[in-house]
Amino acid sequence: MLGDDTSRDRLWRTAARQRGYFTAAQAITAGYSYQAQHFHVGRRNWIRIDRGIYRFREYLDLPSGDTDHLVRWSLWSRGLAVVSHVTALAVHDLGSANPAEVHLTVPKGFRAKDAAVVLHHAALEADGIEQHEGFKVTTPRRAIAESAAAAVDQEVIDSAVSEALSKGLASRRRLLHAAQEIGARAELGVERALREVAE
Known part of the structure; x- marks a missing residue:
């Protein structure tokens, strides 16, 4: 019944769309005071991932996906960051990209930093972005172009x-565009790749 909806139920539904991650603000919205949040972290019901970012302990026992950590960075950016460049290539399983760092595209006024x-x-235009479970990522053609631009x-x-082809x-035309x-x-890198594919 709707009346039986608990704070944990509400928070769990939010976290389930984000691979078990959630923010302190989302916990407040679900009904957890900061004191209650401190209690759950202390009891290890929630795992503290970063300042104001947590994950339900149960998710540590579930098989993790290669992209689970990207949800954390989406929450860190307050939903403003889009996974991009070679990290986006890896998300789309394109080519031999194996980035050591996470590449994110953020709005020009974005000030937060992390090593x-x-x-x-x-x-970014809307047609250059796709929604994945818990995070946004640039489309395959955009990811290729921005990776080429980054040399x-x-x-x-x-x-x-x-x-991708x-x-x-x-398509070749959309990649070039x-x-x-x-x-x-970016144009030079993609043209070279298209010539390589044609040979």
Whole structure:
């Protein structure tokens, strides 16, 4: 019954859409005071991930996905960051990208920093973004173009373009258009990759 809805039920529903992660603000909205939050962290019911970011303990016992940690960075940015560049290539399983850092594109006025992430400031169009479970990511064609613009190794771009085409995730025309929108370096990298695929 609706009347039996508890704070934990409400918070769990929110966290379930975010792979078990939630913020202190979301916990407040669900009905947990800061004192109650402190209690649950102390009892290890919630695992403290970062300042104001937690995860339900139960999720530590579940199989984790390769992209679970990206939800944390979405919450850290208050939903403003979009996973991008080579990190987005890895999310889309394109090519040989295996980034050591997490690449995020954030609005130009974004001020937060963390040594674990590489921030790129740009205004993204809605058609260049996809929603994944708990985080946003740039589309395959945008991820390829922005990686080329960032002078990622050409072999990574070549393999990503080849797989994007073979999986039907992008056409040659749309890849070139996405690169042209970003700039000359992106266009050059994508053109080289398209020539490599054609040979």
